């Protein structure tokens with residue numbers, strides 16, 4: 001036992017440590033808030049490049065209104081469709097037992113209690129696949145003159161060269177690691193060190209006809225063991241980046257090794273679904289999870305987007321392997337979320353208990369933690385050719401509520417009708433929009449065509465305008481991670497307004513915005529929506545917008561060896577963050593490349609993209 005004196009000095013010590021810690025945070029924040037740097041605007045900088053001003057360099061006179069949040073956070077393949085569908089239809093069999101066995105070491109309660117009563121049979125799903133209305137605009141709308149064609153192709157080539165620049169940086173300095181740190185030319189391993197960039201980039205390389213690069217990557221991947229993990233892995237990130245990447249690269253190339261790896265990985269993650277309700281744990285240790293002693297995941301609080309964004313990947317795995325229980329796992333998650341109590345129809349709160357299957361809070365967001373759950377409702381419906389009506393119903397309810405409660409006009413002088421997508425917390429509207437939410441216009445557009453909801457397309461076009469406007473309203477031409485806006489009719493404090501107007505005029509903040517998190521993580525969402533709207537409407541102005549964004553990325557994010565995210569998208573001194581997410585290869589560059597490709601390259605009428613932009617072939621009716 002600890003003596004009284006020891007206890008006392010231990011407490012004193014702890015208090016002293018806490019005081020020192022709080023004092024350092026206070027000093028650091030004071031330093032950030034009161035220091036201003038006026039370097040020139042010419043080129044991006046590395047935030048640590050000058051140790052004496054590294055902190056102030058991310059601050060400008062917008063500091064008072066800017067959150068300083070950390071950065072933590074062709075081949076024509078159409079003919080492959082039939083081959084794949086024909087190959088696997090015969091193999092659909094029930095082997096549920098094998099799969100639940102794997103997770104038996106984990107104490108997860110009585111799973112039978114929560115199994116869906118009206119279990120949907122995967123064979124039945126396959127038999128009910130039907131043709132859905134076309135998503136892409138009539139080919140005639142894509143007509144171009146020879147000059148327009150030449151321009152488009154030169155832009156596409158520019159994106160391809162950008163990809164090669166980034167890829168070569170990865171090959172030279174980070175080969176085999178998850179991601180390249182593009183300024184220090186070192187690497188990071190936040191995704192279990194399986195080579196996240198390599199897997200995420202595979203299908204983009206195939207689409208760009210970079211077959212040599214594709215081959216060297218698959219040679220490496222052939223020796224990666226996807227069945228173990230050093231630490232806990234994120235089930236969501238592993239599914240969307242690795243599993244999605246392997247599956248789509250397999251569908252495009254037909255390389256059986258990739259399907260085998262996808263199966264290894266998909267199977268290895270199955271125990272994470274063995275919670276009392278079937279809602280997967282957010283993180284899982286593949287190795288410890290299989291030991292006899294079992295493994296206790298640290299969180300019993302499921303995150304909506306993480307639980308709901310495994311649907312496409314596991315349904316595709318079921319289709320390609322013939323193991324229908326992969327589908328059962330994810331269908332059960334949908335059923336639990338569908339049945340859980342909600343205060344507003346179609347609004348699914350961000351946290352859900354894996355034990356009770358009920359929602360924990362009432363926060364609603366189409367940005368972080370909510371986003372891809374909604375995206376997958378309509379995408380699963382499209383992928384399975386409308387075979388399960390539940391997905392249409394859930395999606396339509398959500399979009400109706402989103403349109404009713406979360407869309408507001410802002411106070412942007414030159415665009416008085418600009419619409420913003422906010423969120424909902426504790427019963428009130430939150431006037432804050434996220435870059436992540438800029439996938440919504442694309443989602444609305446595909447939903448509008450599929451389900452004949454013309455109003456959704458109008459909203460999609462307006463919201464895409466807002467997302468592009470946010471890019472266009474900063475000194476770099478790149479949009480912020482999040483921003484808080486004034487809602488139409490809301491009074492603005494006169495003193496604040498004076499200061500804000502100066503910042504708005506200098507593009508330090510977008511007009512009508514009073515606070516922003518100026519990080520840019522090389523995110524794709526705005527470009528994704530521009531690409532989808534181009535394919536849905538044939539309107540070439542989306543290509544112009546995408547090109548402007550690509551030029552801004554070239555100017556501000558390019559480094560000697562690759563591309564880097566930014567710590568601020570506005571200000572006199574732009575600072576790079578030495579990070580290149582694997583989704584830059586999977587999504588940002590792919591969507592840009594496709595925006596400048598012929599419309600039948602990865603047509604939205606044949607493919608559905610997973611949330612990491614990995615194209616999956618849609619199921620076709622009567623293929624057996």
Ligand code: DMJ
Nearest residue numbers: 372523524525583611612
């Ligand atoms: C990607 O990993 C996926 O698009 C995910 O759904 C959301 N965030 C990133 C890209 O920003």
